[in-house]
Amino acid sequence: MSEHVHAVHPEPDMVQLLTPEGQRVDNPDYPLDISDDEIAGFYRDLVLVRRIDTEAIALQRQGELGLWASLLGQEAAQIGAGRALRQHDMAFPTYREHGVAWCRNVDPLTLLGLFRGTNLGGFDPREHNFNLYTIVIGAQTLHAAGYAMGVIRDGAVGTGDPTRDTAVLAFFGDGASSQGDVNESFVWAAAGNLPVVFFCQNNQWAISEPVERQSRVPLYRRASGFGFPGVRVDGNDVLASYAVTRRALDDARNAQGPTLIEAYTYRMNPHTTNDDPRRYQLGSERETWKLKDPIERVRAYLTREAKLGPDFFDDVEQEARKLAEHIRSGCRELPDPTPESVFDDVYVTMPDELREQRTDFTEFVAEVSA
Amino acid sequence: MSDTPMTMAKALNEGLRKAMERDPKVVIMGEDVGKLGGVFRITDGLQKDFGEDRVIDTPLAESGIIGTAVGLAIRGYRPVCEIQFDGFVFPGFDQIVNQVAKFHNRSAGLVKMPITIRIPSGGGIGAVEHHSESVETYFAHTAGLKVVACSNPSDAYWMIQDAVADDDPVIFIEPKRLYHAAKADIADAPTALYQARVVRPGQHVTVVGYGGTMSTLLESAKVAAEDGIELEVIDLRSVSPLDIATVIESVQRTGRLVVVHEAPQSFGIGAEIAARVTEQAFYSLEAPVLRVTGYDTPYPPSRLEHEWLPNLDRVLDAVDKALEF
Incomplete structure (x- = not known):
């Protein structure tokens, strides 16, 4: 058995605004004035994107999709980040950001073509300011940096005009943090003071490789070597993910340059539908993370503090069922391409x-x- | 166009200037392209005249240069990337092959990648290793890319402008040993970018090349003519797409074909031309299609390069073989 280097910070020092038990906590660096209605809106997002994911996995099992990369466990990181974007901001996803796509008003069916094999992406990134999924790990972070160079050249940074100032949000994972492209994009962003925010979902696993195989420092600390701030956020906390990303995007729009956000989370499902984590993961680890579920804590808060009753939760469930039906029937109707x-x-x-x-x-x- | 003859280096510089004047979305990016004007001075003076936002000295990372060009293109820009030397393009290979080449296709034609990647290429200048490579074959093998090579100042002036204006990504091969070779006049109008050109008519053997080999081919034709052998010399100008029609038309008259390139022989442009000529003009051939190329070795130490490269003797030897067959 190989020896592990346990150098990654074992007790994550991270921003949290909603505990796993559903208690609001304050963080002076990330004040969040948010209504219960807005939190209820996040809850709806979280439930709906989890349902998108569940349906897609089922469709893969039925042979309707060739593959699916599940976001289970990462909903809060993605909804928090996605909801912090403004309409004219640009997002560069990997292939797992179904939750961000949802926040950008991308129809889930638009994402399925790639996984069903009816197209290779097939949409215009500029329609919803959401780039095509990128499968080569980390390549999109350079696209984000380049896009941000364009934003600067268009004079869309630091004008103080909220309808004009634009930020770019680049997604990647803990595995991608080792890629040259990701490190080069950090160099570009730092040297050019680019309006880009790097959002790393550290879900602890790059297929079978634990994050210790990528780094001996917590990933957010990598930013300091490049010369810009890094922050670790509880990626299972939608409020913290939202507040931290919002601030970083504001900084970017205000010509304050890049930020690296490490959203500390966990991949609750296999890497993709083709993966078998039993070969490399301990079941107990997953059980521990189950207690930190990103949806349960919001539900607990809404029930206990916001006093939302069953009607609200039933409505969301009803909406999720409708969405599931839309995905099921829509997927089967996706036209096969002509030869x-x-x-x-x-x-x-x-x-x-x-x-x-x-x-x-x-x-x-x-x-x-x- | 111009009454003043100029070198290929100057012609490229002037062509880039025209491209930048014509379209404010054209940006030049690369290592040392700003104040220095590039190690070959191709971008000389452009940063001074167009500013640091349009002539960008990038960090030293080729994947970064190409990858950020992709992002700029998504944002509506028209980047022209300079790769400092041929052998340095490979750190950017993934971004070129997986992203630049495929993005238009992956977006169902909704996003264009009008990126030009300029690569000073080939040998013959006594350089150290990784500075004399011929990389065009790698890119010609990739769907979504176009690959062209200039061989004289006039083409350089016009082709770079057409490449930049093209909405498809173009790999632009610049034979560095011709940068500061003879000056020449610039033609009043361009030849279409993807069209081959018969640069010397002849009836005995068709000899096809592009880029840095063209000066050798023209010299070979002169020497052959002294022995009464008239070579028809064709400058492909574009290796992908390949204007095979011009080659076929010539072979139908001469019946003999020699293809010349610096890039290694196997699986190269010469093999592709031989295959297409065999498919389309089999009964016109009086001899097998012959290749004069770099060998299937790493590019040699510079003391050996003149023997290794296709040179006058090797080309004339192949011409003799084609005639004797």
Whole structure:
């Protein structure tokens, strides 16, 4: 058995505004003036994105999707971060940010094409200011930095005009923190004082590799070496994730430069539907994290402190059922691409040789299927 | 266009200047491209005239240069990336192949990647290792990219402008040993970017090349002519897409074809041309398609490069073989 280097901070020093038991706590650095209605709105988001996830896993089990990357356990990090964005801010997800997509008003069905194999993304990132899912680990952080360079050149930073100032939010995971691209994006962001916030969901596992395999310091502390602030937040606390991201995005919009946020959370499901964590994870670890569930604590707060009754929770459940039905039927109705469409959009201007290949291919397909 | 003949380096500089004047979204980014004007001075004076926001000295990381160019393109910019030397492009390879090349396709055609990646390429300048590579084949093998190579000042001036204006990503190969070679006049109008050009007509053997090999081919044609052998010399100008029609038309007249490139032989541009000519002009061929290329070795120490590179003797030897077959 290999020896582990237990150098990662064992007692995470992190911002928390709602305890696992549902108690509001204050943090002077992250004051949060928020109404119970807004917290109820977060609850709704959390429940709905968990349902999106549950349905997608079921669809994969039924053979309707080839693969799914579950967000279970990471809902609060994603909803907190996603709701901190303004409409004209830009988000660069990995392939697991279904909760952020939800906050950007991206129809969950839009995400399914990639996993069903009907397209390779297939939407315009600028429509909802939510980039295509990026599967090569960490590559999108450089896209975020470059986009932020564009934001500066467009004069959309530090003007004081909230309808104009723009921030960029780059998502990645603990595994990606080792990638050159992520480290290069830190360099770019620091050297260019770019309006970008790096949001690392440390879900403790990069498929089978624990975070100790990536770092011997807590990930948020990496930022100091690059010259910008890093902060660790309880990623299972939607209020803290929201408050910390909101402040970092404000700083970015106000020309204060980048921030690294490490959202400390846990991947409650396998890496993807193809993974088998029994080979590398202790079941007891998952049981411990279950007690820190991101939804239960909000439910506890809303019940106990905001005095919301069963009607509210029933309504959310009702809405979740409708959403599930939308995903189930919509997924099956996603049109299969036509064979010749594989040649579409490879280029803006299709070269002659590709046109000839398309002709050969379509004629051949027609002949065999005749 | 210009009454003053200029070097390829100056022509590229002037072409980039025109591209920047024409479109305010054009930004140049790379290592040392600002005050220094690039190690080859191709961007000389541009930062002074267009400012630091448009001529950007980047941190020294090629994946970062390309990856941030992708983000700028999503934001509506038209980046021109300079890779300092051919051998340094590989840290950016993932971003080029997985992101730049595929983004338009992945977005169902909704987002364009109008990125030009300029790569000073090839050998012949006595450089240390990793400074003399021919990398075009890697990119020509990737769907979504276009790959072109200039071989003279006039083409350089026009091709760089057309590459920057193209909405598809273009790998722009610049043969560095021709940067400061002979000055030449700039043509009044460009030849279409993806079109090959017959630069010397002849009836005995078709000889095809691009970029840095073109000066060798023209010299070979001159020497061959002294023996009464007329080579038809074709400058491909674009290796992807490949204007094979111009090559086929020539081979149908000459029946003989020699393809020349500095890049290693196996699985290269020469192999692709041989395959297409065999498919499309089999009965016109009087001899097998022959290749004169770099060998399947690492680029040699510079003391050996003149023997290793396709040179006059090697090209003429292949011409003889094609004629004797």
